Amino acid sequence: MPVLEQVTTLAPMEILKNIVDVLLVWFVLYKLITIIKGTKAVQLLKGIFVILIGRYLTEWLGLKTLQWMMEEVLRWGFLAAIIIFQPELRRALEQLGRGRLFARTAMQEEEERDRLVSAFSKSVSYMAKRRIGALITIEKETGLSEYIETGIPMNSHISSELLINIFIPNTPLHDGAVIVTKNRIAAAACYLPLSESPFISKELGTRHRAALGISEVTDAVTIIVSEETGAVSLTVDGDINRHLDMDEFEKLLRISWFGSEVGQADTSLWKWGKRKNG
Incomplete structure (x- = not known):
């Protein structure tokens, strides 16, 4: 076979260069996909693929007029793509200039964590000052699907405003727990198992018992805001x-959500907090 013969005649260094070349092309394509993911460019790219498929189908079926139209679309498509994808291209070039294009994934994860912690902190602070009771459970490794099914499905983006609105008294979703999974609000008004431990302080109410109950059977992190205090x-x-x-x-x-990534110094605060509360 000609192709096999060409491969066998290549020097090992040339083969290695070709492999690296292909891997780099795939890596760049992957990074470009992560940049446009979740934007309108994804739908436009689907449209371009449809046109390409249509172009080859019209040639195969011999539809001359439609084939000519497809060829004209593709001929001017490059210029149109630059105009249509201008925001995405500008963002990619800005990140390339800042050296962030290939470190985007790690930075995105850190930025998302900061945003989530900030959203929880703002909502908890608001509710604590006004004594609005709240119960929020965050899924980690152990799945919480059986508890999610007991509530009202939401699958919503996490924001401090939405969390506050859920727990406003006398609203349909305020009674029960909000469960967060995969950085989204999966459901609200969920039922959690109550702890049966005899060592729980008598001053703790149902929310605290539910929070302890779910923490005893899963590795979930649960936030409680007391309605009384x-x-x-x-x-x-x-x-x-x-x-x-x-x-x-x-x-x-x-510490509880992201583990050792926050550092050893902060881990000591969790131990100190447990001692402080007896």
Whole structure:
């Protein structure tokens, strides 16, 4: 076979260069896809693929007029793509100039974490000051689908405004827990299992018992705002940390949610919080 013969006659260094060349092309294409993901450019790219398929089909079927129209569309399509994709292209060039194009994924993850922690902190602070009761459970490794099914499906983007609105008293969704999975609000008004531990303080109500209950059977992180006192608490792995101020809350949320990535110094705060609450 001619192709096989050409491959076998290549020097090892040439083969390695070709492999690296192909891998780099795929890597660049992958990064470009991550940039346009979630934008209108995705739908436009689908339209371009449809036109390309139509072009080859018209040639195969011998539809001369339609083939000519497809060829004209493709001939001027490059210029049209530059105009249509101008915002996405500008963003990609800006990131390339800042050296961020190939580090985009890691930076996006860190930015998303900061946004989520900020959204929780703002909503919890607002509700604590006004003594609005809240119960928010964040899924980690253990799935929470059986508890999500007990609530009202939402699949919503997380924002402080939405979290606050859910727990406003006398609204349809305020009674029960909000469950967060894959960085989205999966459901609201969910039922969580109550802890049956005899060592729970008598002053803790149903929200705290539910938060402890879910932390005993899963690795989920649960945030509680007391309706009676406005106190902020957090549970994980069967432990509860109570009476947190906002700085402590943010640090402990990062530790509990993202683990060792926040650093050893902050991990000691979780241990200190457990000692503080007995």
